[in-house]
Amino acid sequence: MRQIRQAGRIAAVxxxxxxxxxxxxxxxxxxKGEFAPGDLLPNEAESCRVYGVSRxxxxxxxxxxxxxxxxxxxxxxxxxxQPRDSWNLLDRDVLVWYCAAAERSHFLASMHEVRGIxxxxxxxxxxxNHTSEQxxxxxxxxxxxxxxxxxxxxxTYDVRFHLAILWAAGNELLVPFGFLIESALGTMFDFTGRHxxxxxxxxxxxxxxxxxxxxxxxxxxxxxxxxxxxDTGNVLAQWARESGRGKRPARSKARx
Amino acid sequence: MRQIRQAGRIAAVxxxxxxxxxxxxxxxxxxKGEFAPGDLLPNEAESCRVYGVSRxxxxxxxxxxxxxxxxxxxxxxxxxxQPRDSWNLLDRDVLVWYCAAAERSHFLASMHEVRGIxxxxxxxxxxxNHTSEQxxxxxxxxxxxxxxxxxxxxxTYDVRFHLAILWAAGNELLVPFGFLIESALGTMFDFTGRHxxxxxxxxxxxxxxxxxxxxxxxxxxxxxxxxxxxDTGNVLAQWARESGRGKRPARSKARx
DNA sequence: CACTGCAATATGTATGACAATTCACCAAGA
DNA sequence: TCTTGGTGAATTGTCATACATATTGCAGTG
Numbered sequence: 001m002r003q004i005r006q007a008g009r010i011a012a013v014x015x016x017x018x019x020x021x022x023x024x025x026x027x028x029x030x031x032k033g034e035f036a037p038g039d040l041l042p043n044e045a046e047s048c049r050v051y052g053v054s055r056x057x058x059x060x061x062x063x064x065x066x067x068x069x070x071x072x073x074x075x076x077x078x079x080x081x082q083p084r085d086s087w088n089l090l091d092r093d094v095l096v097w098y099c100a101a102a103e104r105s106h107f108l109a110s111m112h113e114v115r116g117i118x119x120x121x122x123x124x125x126x127x128x129n130h131t132s133e134q135x136x137x138x139x140x141x142x143x144x145x146x147x148x149x150x151x152x153x154x155x156t157y158d159v160r161f162h163l164a165i166l167w168a169a170g171n172e173l174l175v176p177f178g179f180l181i182e183s184a185l186g187t188m189f190d191f192t193g194r195h196x197x198x199x200x201x202x203x204x205x206x207x208x209x210x211x212x213x214x215x216x217x218x219x220x221x222x223x224x225x226x227x228x229x230x231d232t233g234n235v236l237a238q239w240a241r242e243s244g245r246g247k248r249p250a251r252s253k254a255r256x
Numbered sequence: 257m258r259q260i261r262q263a264g265r266i267a268a269v270x271x272x273x274x275x276x277x278x279x280x281x282x283x284x285x286x287x288k289g290e291f292a293p294g295d296l297l298p299n300e301a302e303s304c305r306v307y308g309v310s311r312x313x314x315x316x317x318x319x320x321x322x323x324x325x326x327x328x329x330x331x332x333x334x335x336x337x338q339p340r341d342s343w344n345l346l347d348r349d350v351l352v353w354y355c356a357a358a359e360r361s362h363f364l365a366s367m368h369e370v371r372g373i374x375x376x377x378x379x380x381x382x383x384x385n386h387t388s389e390q391x392x393x394x395x396x397x398x399x400x401x402x403x404x405x406x407x408x409x410x411x412t413y414d415v416r417f418h419l420a421i422l423w424a425a426g427n428e429l430l431v432p433f434g435f436l437i438e439s440a441l442g443t444m445f446d447f448t449g450r451h452x453x454x455x456x457x458x459x460x461x462x463x464x465x466x467x468x469x470x471x472x473x474x475x476x477x478x479x480x481x482x483x484x485x486x487d488t489g490n491v492l493a494q495w496a497r498e499s500g501r502g503k504r505p506a507r508s509k510a511r512x
Numbered sequence: 513c514a515c516t517g518c519a520a521t522a523t524g525t526a527t528g529a530c531a532a533t534t535c536a537c538c539a540a541g542a
Numbered sequence: 543t544c545t546t547g548g549t550g551a552a553t554t555g556t557c558a559t560a561c562a563t564a565t566t567g568c569a570g571t572g
Binding site: 019023056059060061063064065066067068069084085087088089090091092093110111113114117118121122125167171172173174175176178180 | 275312315316317319320321322323324325340341343344345346347348349366367369370373374377378381423427428429430431432434435436
Binding site: 044 | 520521524
């Protein structure tokens with residue numbers, strides 16, 4: 001695939017189309033603070049030069065960023081970075097850029113806070129509203145976790161598990177939070193790295209959630225999710241402490 | 257401003273650029289179900305013809321829709337509508353289209369459910385985390401509500417009030433929900449229409465929230481918001497009943 | 513000093529051409 | 543007949559260029 005010619009800018013983004021690559025790069029740089037809110041981006045001609053692409057590609061990239069609330073373009077002015085409040089932090093791409101840019105522990109803390117708000121209630125709703133098909137989805141994910149051979153497989157089904165619960169809650173507006181969960185668990189995964197001896201400990205906690213949902217007991221489901229998230233929170237706090245002291249959380253000892 | 261030439265398609269969208277208008281129209285039609293998930297949109301040449309614009313404009317519109325997760329384009333295939341799960345329902349535009357397309361009462365019910373999950377916790381967080389500047393913002397909004405002369409002004413500050421609390425919660429990931437609130441209250445406003453004799457009744461409920469936050473009492477703040485949302489919920493239920501019986505909620509009598 | 517108009521500049525739009533991708537059909541061989 | 547391989551066509555992806563439009567700021571004029 002023909003990558004962007006000019007040397008420096010885009011590093012290893014080898015996926016998809018040019019405008020997508022340009023959008024990725026500029027978006028990431030905005031989230032990284034390289035372009036601050038209120039700043040003017042280089043004009044389109046300049047960007048064409050820098051990225052070595054046509055104006056069409058640059059403009060389509062701009063339109064994507066505009067749709068995500070990151071910038072606003074006006075004739076004669078240029079493209080200006082919007083204030084942070086109008087960024088769609090829940091957009092899949094924006095979230096990824098944010099998570100790559102922000103400090104890891106801070107990002108995970110915010111994420112965990114939101115999960116602590118949403119997921120217990122989502123589980124409670126799921127306990128009330130779930131259909132049999134949705135219940136099957138949850139079960140399948142749980143089975144996947146039970147049979148997971150390694151951490152990678154476990155994480156895959158873990159994500160699927162939480163998504164299935166959101167889905168079963170029966171409120172479409174909750175579904176977009178799947179992005180959050182996906183990103184959170186993905187980052188967690190990067191974070192934990194290779195201390196893979198104890199990732200199974202969380203299984204009973206997940207199982208308890210499923211039982212509560214199946215029996216249609218919202219309050220029990222809420223509590224079960226809180227228990228799970230409390231456990232995760234402990235892990236995060238542990239990491240935060242360790243990475244605060246030492247360089248990196250080289251080998252964190254135990255999950256709790 | 258030169259509007260789109262061809263007669264039918266775009267009705268009264270007289271704002272901004274061509275690609276924006278095209279995106280608006282196609283986006284709205286997708287949300288309306290006119291193009292179902294999995295369907296192929298008309299190809300770009302066709303759209304150029306239909307909307308009477310150049311391919312540039314159409315393509316930039318497509319890129320905006322792609323960024324919102326509504327469609328995906330591939331060579332030789334065309335642009336296909338993505339499954340509902342990957343729609344960014346929390347995107348400002350998508351939410352507006354959704355709200356215009358879905359049945360009003362259903363939409364408001366979902367919205368209210370999500371608010372019921374988020375806002376009490378946001379208020380509790382705000383009670384703990386708020387800075388003095390953020391507190392001033394909340395106060396200002398409350399004052400605006402108190403002094404509002406008409407329903408329009410009241411609603412403006414009402415939105416600002418809830419946004420200020422989200423902001424004060426100190427979690428960036430909560431801010432995008434401002435879009436939700438904005439849209440919710442906007443639709444509510446359309447919904448209530450003109451029975452404007454009693455919109456002041458909710459003022460004390462708002463005031464209670466502010467007091468709790470200022471005193472840094474998270475539990476009290478949580479309860480206060482629940483009280484307010486409970487009130488709103490009653491209004492919604494009332495409307496649902498009335499519009500269920502009669503044609504439209506022509507003149508709903510009282511807020512509670 | 514204030515107002516009007518013009519020029520400069522950036523994005524917005526149009527057009528036409530070619531590249532890249534992949535589906536669908538058709539033909540050749542087992 | 544079924545499979546396999548190639549070839550063509552349809553559609554988006556990208557490029558280049560030109561012109562339109564909007565906004566700013568300056569300059570000229572009353």
